[in-house]
Amino acid sequence: xxxxxxxxxxxxxxxxxxxxxxxxxxxxxxxxxxxxxxxxxxxxxxxxxxxxxxxxxxxxxxxxxxxxxxxxxxxxxxxxxxxxxxxxxxxxxxxxxxxxxxxxxxxxxxxxxxxxxxxxxxxxxxxxxxxxxxxxxxxxxxxxxxxxxxxxxxxxxxxxxxxxxxxxxxxxxxxxxxxxxxxxxxxxxxxxxxxxxxxxxxxxxxxxxxxxxxxxxxxxxxxxxxxxxxxxxxxxxxxxxxxxxxxxxxxxxxxxxxxxxxxxxxxxxxxxxxxxxxxxxxxxxxxxxxxxxxxxxxxxxxxxxxxxxxxxxxxxxxxxxxxxxxxxxxxxxxxxxxxxxxxxxxxxxxxxxxxxxxxxxxxxxxxxxxxxxxxxxxxxxxxxxxxxxxxxxxxxxxxxxxxxxxxxxxxxxxxxxxxxxxxxxxxxxxxxxxxxxxxxxxxxxxxxxxxxxxxxxxxxxxxxxxxxxxxxxxxxxxxxxxxxxxxxxxxxxxxxxxxxxxxxxxxxxxxxxxxxxxxxxxxx
Amino acid sequence: xxxxxxxxxxxxxxxxxxxxxxxxxxxxxxxxxxxxxxxxxxxxxxxxxxxxxxxxxxxxxxxxxxxxxxxxxxxxxxxxxxxxxxxxxxxxxxxxxxxxxxxxxxxxxxxx
Numbered sequence: 172x173x174x175x176x177x178x179x180x181x182x183x184x185x186x187x188x189x190x191x192x193x194x195x196x197x198x199x200x201x202x203x204x205x206x207x208x209x210x211x212x213x214x215x216x217x218x219x220x221x222x223x224x225x226x227x228x229x230x231x232x233x234x235x236x237x238x239x240x241x242x243x244x245x246x247x248x249x250x251x252x253x254x255x256x257x258x259x260x261x262x263x264x265x266x267x268x269x270x271x272x273x274x275x276x277x278x279x280x281x282x283x284x285x286x287x288x289x290x291x292x293x294x295x296x297x298x299x300x301x302x303x304x305x306x307x308x309x310x311x312x313x314x315x316x317x318x319x320x321x322x323x324x325x326x327x328x329x330x331x332x333x334x335x336x337x338x339x340x341x342x343x344x345x346x347x348x349x350x351x352x353x354x355x356x357x358x359x360x361x362x363x364x365x366x367x368x369x370x371x372x373x374x375x376x377x378x379x380x381x382x383x384x385x386x387x388x389x390x391x392x393x394x395x396x397x398x399x400x401x402x403x404x405x406x407x408x409x410x411x412x413x414x415x416x417x418x419x420x421x422x423x424x425x426x427x428x429x430x431x432x433x434x435x436x437x438x439x440x441x442x443x444x445x446x447x448x449x450x451x452x453x454x455x456x457x458x459x460x461x462x463x464x465x466x467x468x469x470x471x472x473x474x475x476x477x478x479x480x481x482x483x484x485x486x487x488x489x490x491x492x493x494x495x496x497x498x499x500x501x502x503x504x505x506x507x508x509x510x511x512x513x514x515x516x517x518x519x520x521x522x523x524x525x526x527x528x529x530x531x532x533x534x535x536x537x538x539x540x541x542x543x544x545x546x547x548x549x550x551x552x553x554x555x556x557x558x559x560x561x562x563x564x565x566x567x568x569x570x571x572x573x574x575x576x577x578x579x580x581x582x583x584x585x586x587x588x589x590x591x592x593x594x595x596x597x598x599x600x601x602x603x604x605x606x607x608x609x610x611x612x613x614x615x616x617x618x619x620x621x622x623x624x625x626x627x628x629x630x631x632x633x634x635x636x637x638x639x640x641x642x643x644x645x646x647x648x649x650x651x652x653x654x655x656x657x658x659x660x661x662x663x664x665x666x667x668x669x670x671x672x673x674x675x676x677x678x679x680x681x682x683x684x685x686x687x688x689x690x691x692x693x694x695x
Numbered sequence: 696x697x698x699x700x701x702x703x704x705x706x707x708x709x710x711x712x713x714x715x716x717x718x719x720x721x722x723x724x725x726x727x728x729x730x731x732x733x734x735x736x737x738x739x740x741x742x743x744x745x746x747x748x749x750x751x752x753x754x755x756x757x758x759x760x761x762x763x764x765x766x767x768x769x770x771x772x773x774x775x776x777x778x779x780x781x782x783x784x785x786x787x788x789x790x791x792x793x794x795x796x797x798x799x800x801x802x803x804x805x806x807x
Binding site: 458459460461522524528568572582 | 739741745746
């Protein structure tokens with residue numbers, strides 16, 4: 172035996188193995204004394220992790236403090252993670268828009284979708300967030316800090332009408348608070364969702380400079396004002412308290428605040444900027460201008476659907492509000508029925524082919540429409556809302572192009588405008604009273620017309636109408652201003668050649684032969 | 696020397712190349728083109744609007760051969776590219792004045 176051991180240790184491999192065994196033994200002995208590794212996880216996290224005067228022996232008060240802190244912490248983590256998901260919708264929009272437009276403009280289309288993120292964010296940081304949330308008061312789910320307490324109001328009909336906030340510019344002073352910062356991030360990515368919607372409707376014929384000017388306005392003023400009215404404690408939210416109209420205009424995650432605003436901006440923009448060269452013939456009939464990359468559009472749509480989980484479920488601003496599961500499922504179901512409805516409508520009724528770009532628009536329409544009611548409806552209603560939105564988006568694409576004679580390359584007006592409005596009205600119909608007790612300061616849960624509260628539907632109508640009027644007017648002014656100062660359209664030669672090199676200085680697909688659909692149709 | 700320009704279906708390219716290789720002409724020039732003869736285009740649609748794409752993708756093979764190899768090369772290409780459906784393509788023959796191998800400077804039939 173001894174000879175065998177000596178023979179084993181004399182070999183190089185034997186010596187190495189023996190050394191390793193010794194080291195392992197030594198470490199095991201050490202760790203035994205140091206409290207041992209916890210592979211199952213059951214021993215990690217104990218009373219010693221609760222802050223207490225006496226280590227490992229917290230008092231009831233100390234325990235209560237930690238419980239409260241942890242509850243708020245869960246809400247912070249939830250809100251932030253959801254916000255990160257919504258930020259990821261930016262590449263989703265970029266891919267959908269670029270896929271549905273031509274190869275000769277990709278650097279420009281992508282450029283707009285890229286730059287809108289910082290442009291919108293910085294405008295919102297400097298000014299927009301303060302206008303929108305400066306007067307929101309206590310941040311209930313995130314610790315109750317009430318430093319955002321300055322709302323500008325006017326008195327009408329004996330009631331206080333909140334119009335905009337005045338606290339939080341550049342997140343300085345009393346807004347340098349952890350809850351405020353978390354709220355800012357979450358709300359900023361919502362604003363950037365609105366901001367990027369018109370870039371789709373105006374793709375392929377918008378001067379990059381004019382887009383940039385628009386980008387400054389949308390985050391600083393256009394989006395935040397209406398946002399204040401609904402989410403910042405402004406007058407639309409107060410319609411319930413002030414005039415007994417349901418719970419005021421209710422919009423859980425932004426069918427009106429985000430999508431209808433974006434859709435109206437897209438509508439006014441498309442109207443003022445005009446159609447692409449070659450889109451419409453003299454007799455008013457439209458020419459198809461096929462997009463160059465369906466795979467991009469489909470992947471982009473999935474990215475958006477994924478990010479929407481953050482968009483809708485995150486709008487509880489609380490991981491401890493366990494309605495989040497229902498919110499997420501409602502969102503998912505509406506996206507599915509929206510996609511199915513649009514697909515079947517194209518396949519069986521309209522063109523007899525399941526058009527991929529419309530399939531994608533259908534899913535997005537469902538998501539837009541469920542955004543307002545997602546927390547307040549049951550799953551069947553969510554399915555129905557998605558189903559209706561799928562048909563609505565297809566028909567409105569035909570309407571916008573055929574009757575309004577507006578050029579909307581990606582269907583932004585139909586997806587976000589039409590279905591944003593529908594989503595708000597759907598809340599006023601389908602809200603089933605299972606959630607929302609105390610919403611906007613009104614006791615009781617949120618109910619729609621079908622569940623006994625007609626006034627809620629009325630409040631929704633007022634919300635939708637005021638959005639269309641306000642956004643319509645202010646976007647008209649902004650687009651007209653830009654038209655007068657800078658003009659919107661590039662030179663016709665640049666538009667026909669492709670905007671990449673004239674506007675952006677670089678060909679997006681440098682070195683790759685462009686497909687023939689990059690050509691501009693000859694308008695007859 | 697003769698130049699053979701063969702417009703064929705893109706799917707037939709591999710077979711034609713193999714055939715040319717077998718009969719002693721491994722070198723050729725390939726261009727991707729669009730075109731059509733009697734074959735009609737395709738109807739596509741984009742978001743509800745129909746449009747016709749009149750041009751179809753084809754492949755053009757150009758190969759320069761010695762005069763004595765012309766007939767057998769044309770025959771080989773035609774057999775390889777044949778399907779019997781409209782859209783099989785066409786073969787054109789033209790006369791080449793001279794050929795020079797860049798590496799060695801050889802001229803004439805040797806260079807082909």
